[in-house]
Amino acid sequence: MKADLSDLNAFVAVARAGGFRDGARMSGASASALSEAVRRLETQLGLRLLNRTTRSIALTEAGRRLLDRLTPALSEVDAAISDARELRDRPAGTLKLNVPVSATRLVLPAIIPAFLAAYPDIHLDITVDESFVDILAAGCDAGIRYGERLEKDMIAVPIGPRRQRFALGASPAYLDERGRPEHPRDLLTHRCLQGRFPSGTRMQWEFERGHEVVKVDVTGPLTVEIGGASDLIVDVAVAGVGIVPLFEDWLRPHFNSGALEPVLEPWWQSFEGPFLYFAGRRLVPGPLRAFVDFVKAHRP
Known part of the structure; x- marks a missing residue:
């Protein structure tokens, strides 16, 4: 049985605030939404978590134990989300490129040193291949090829000499x-x-x-x-x-x-000249987005 994370957050907000109205002010949700979330959680657990009166609420023994266990767990969730957002703002990870030999000689030497200096948390993994490959099937994020060899469903960005x-x-x-x-x-x-x-x-x-x-x-x-x-x-x-x-x-x-x-x-x-190409996706991986933006900003 899995409890909804938003219901757990609602319970913690009410318990920490000592009431639904104060919990609503702290969390930004309405008091009625918090009340419904706590009621839903109690129904799912089969336990009363809060003793309610017209003026106040008090944690039951089950509610107190749940709050004690949830507090560090939800802190870890918040930390994980913060880390993920930080990667969005400060890209990190591996960027895999598939390129021809000509790109390693005539295009990338003018780009890679400055790019790696600007993004020290990104690791470049480059495969040299003269044939046109399905970059996704090959496990690559992007490739470099000339216009006549680009598939129509790819996004293409000019890179190197035009x-x-x-x-x-x-x-x-x-x-x-x-x-x-x-x-x-x-x-x-x-x-x-x-x-x-x-x-x-x-x-x-x-x-x-x-x-x-x-x-x-x-x-x-x-x-x-x-x-x-x-x-x-x-x-x-x-x-x-x-x-x-x-x-x-x-x-x-x-x-x-x-x-x-x-x-x-x-x-x-x-x-x-050649193009950097990649599949059109709504969410482009951080390292690839950083590389695309860098290439656009440093066009010859």
Whole structure:
């Protein structure tokens, strides 16, 4: 048999105040509501808890014992509710994100240090995955992907750079030996290092200048799965093996150092940056809400 918590609180309010009217003033409920709650509790227990007169009330032995046991128990309930509300105001817990490798290199490094400093009670748990996954089925709170791979029922928030470009690079030694392409079709005679998605589909080499769009079916000595082997394909290009396609920001340090030289830069396509996405729910977990608000407040 379970007593209603509100009825127990009503009994405690009346017992502590010494009457229904004073209990009503202390609790904010009406005297009649308190009286009905106590009567309901007594009926459920099969015990009289209060001896009532027209002027006062007095605890019975059963009422006194119940009050003695309820007082610390209800204090614990109040403390638990306060703790829960504090988590709402000061988020704590684990936030699980599912992200591609590009986000770990080009997006999250500019966000995570400041976010963890602002929310020291939040722990980030990040899974790196190039395929599109059901984040809820995977046990994650949110993910980062590009717009064309987002499901329609997800809430999407821009995160990281809003425009990005796919670049081509090759070592100066390679270009000195094989020549510098002037048009995307020139790539047909070059050694092109290729990327493959986890699905098995090869990355398409597409270029754009003005209103002209060119797609080239390239060939080359090396194909790697996009994501985990991206650093390998860059190192191979730096070693002079061929031309590498990758995010401009990923290749930028190598362009700046001279290890790689931009190839066909006027033809590089730009595209919309990534999104943080999560399922639409009425109550968003505190750590996720804090991350979403932080991302919105620190957009580039």
